[in-house]
Amino acid sequence: AQSVTQPDIHITVSEGASLELRCNYSYGATPYLFWYVQSPGQGLQLLLKYFSGDTLVQGIKGFEAEFKRSQSSFNLRKPSVHWSDAAEYFCAVGAESSYKLIFGSGTRLLVRP
Amino acid sequence: EAQVTQNPRYLITVTGKKLTVTCSQNMNHEYMSWYRQDPGLGLRQIYYSMNVEVTDKGDVPEGYKVSRKEKRNFPLILESPSPNQTSLYFCASSGSGAITDTQYFGPGTRLTVL
Secondary structure, three states: OOEEEOOOOEEEEEOOOOEEEOOEEEOOOOOEEEEEEEOOOOOEEEEEEEOOOOOEEEOHHHOEEEEEHHHOEEEEEEOOOOHHHOEEEEEEEEOOOOOOEEEOOOEEEEEEO | OOOEEEEOOEEEEOOOOOEEEEEEEOOOOOEEEEEEEEOOOEEEEEEEEEEOOEEEEOOOOOOOEEOOOOOOEOOEEEOOOOHHHOEEEEEEEEOOOOOOOOOEEOOOEEEEEO
16 A cells, blocks of 8 residues: 655754655555645645656755655755745655555654754 | 635534535636545545536545535535544635646635534
């Protein structure tokens, strides 16, 4: 069965520092991978997605993610974090034959001034 | 503005009192879905709809009903709410429901059942 693991419940970084949020998935075939961000009191917004091709994908707000099949990972990165990036981040996986996303449990990002 | 709206945003109710959470989208999307979000569990799908009059169960459908009489609306109905349905609920929509379509989420409805 498909599953997504986000091992870090909370991460705190200083403003201006780099960020990496981890995501590991379990899926037999090539997965469709997504990162969403949920700002306080808001719905989820798509940051980026990977379906095929170049394993480094660029998203909105300066985020990028790298698909590593050998590690079953799809980690989210940002070179310099801004205070407005404080939010909860969700990794999700889907299958071509499915209409459903499987979400990880989320990582809450706190940004120190 | 393209959006998914939900009402109410916050609701406190008592066990057994029927309630409906409305969801509406203005993007002419075929696919709509309901999720619940619980701490440590992420989002789990409750029901989804591929088109008008077509609905199907997600992963956690027990205690919920849905209907899709119009393309733009997809209400979530709790006939007899219980405290374990206290959660944050999100409605989402996408063009065709294909996994490659971007899902657009509503702002969420925080439900407390006493």
